[in-house]
Amino acid sequence: MSEIAVARLASVRFNTTNLSNQAQFYTDRWGLEPAETHDGAIYFRADGPKHHVLSLHESDVNGLKSLVLEVPRGEDLEILHGRLLAAGVPVERGITSDFEAGTGLGMSCVDPDGNVVEIVTGFAKATGSYGHRDIKPQDVNHVVLESSDPARLERFYIDMLNFRLTERINGVISFYACNTNHHTVAIAQSRDEQNGLNHVAFELQDWEAWSRALYYAGERGLTRVAGPGRHGPGHNLFCYYRDEDRNVVEYTTEIEQINDDAPPIFHDDPSQFDVWKSDLGYDGRQ
Numbered sequence: 001m002s003e004i005a006v007a008r009l010a011s012v013r014f015n016t017t018n019l020s021n022q023a024q025f026y027t028d029r030w031g032l033e034p035a036e037t038h039d040g041a042i043y044f045r046a047d048g049p050k051h052h053v054l055s056l057h058e059s060d061v062n063g064l065k066s067l068v069l070e071v072p073r074g075e076d077l078e079i080l081h082g083r084l085l086a087a088g089v090p091v092e093r094g095i096t097s098d099f100e101a102g103t104g105l106g107m108s109c110v111d112p113d114g115n116v117v118e119i120v121t122g123f124a125k126a127t128g129s130y131g132h133r134d135i136k137p138q139d140v141n142h143v144v145l146e147s148s149d150p151a152r153l154e155r156f157y158i159d160m161l162n163f164r165l166t167e168r169i170n171g172v173i174s175f176y177a178c179n180t181n182h183h184t185v186a187i188a189q190s191r192d193e194q195n196g197l198n199h200v201a202f203e204l205q206d207w208e209a210w211s212r213a214l215y216y217a218g219e220r221g222l223t224r225v226a227g228p229g230r231h232g233p234g235h236n237l238f239c240y241y242r243d244e245d246r247n248v249v250e251y252t253t254e255i256e257q258i259n260d261d262a263p264p265i266f267h268d269d270p271s272q273f274d275v276w277k278s279d280l281g282y283d284g285r286q
């Protein structure tokens, strides 16, 4: 089997029944910048090099539409496409150049929990100016999924997409890398047998920017779910909020960077979720 490396998480897409409110939230309160509108969807950039890190799509449901992973080359897409088909993975859209805004070639498949995974190459760069913001996230950093069958989902991300396990809190959550970032995808044991999104994390430049973000989030009345705190796995600073559709989104920074030959770490202690143990509503999962 050819080795294919997913290079990075390119972006995340949300469905929304409330496009204008969500767009206002991510622009005026979360700190992103609308980059393009295409077929009624709005694409938002961060203060980094990517064309977009988030897109919002009008729908009759709210929640995760897809996560978008980038591979370096078109031939990687061809190899992955063949691998997915051979394994019986549902391929929603075959390889096409007529994909989402800001991408070159792309295709989409469905993971064993029903999450849509887009795999793209030739992701465009940001253009134009970025408006004034008190908060400017740099990028989207990671996605955490909840699963009633984490072992099955793990096999998909490892065997199909070549993610590697970096850390596990046994029976609670596992973390997977595709580059030096400690986790680009994590899979948490579902508490209610529901599969789907736990949260999406957006990265701030450093702890000063993260601190400012938390201050202004409070000023603007964002609904804080949990935090602030610092995770054990990944060592990143975190604080969780809800957007207008109740998706949980995180401001994070200082996530650990690791070598690809680092052996995975295993824990049994759920309190590793917050080494500050600040007990500010944190439920040990998000």
Ligand SMILES: [Fe+2]
Pocket (backbone or CB within 6 Å): 142, 144, 199, 200, 201, 238, 250, 252, 286
């Ligand atoms: Fe996170």
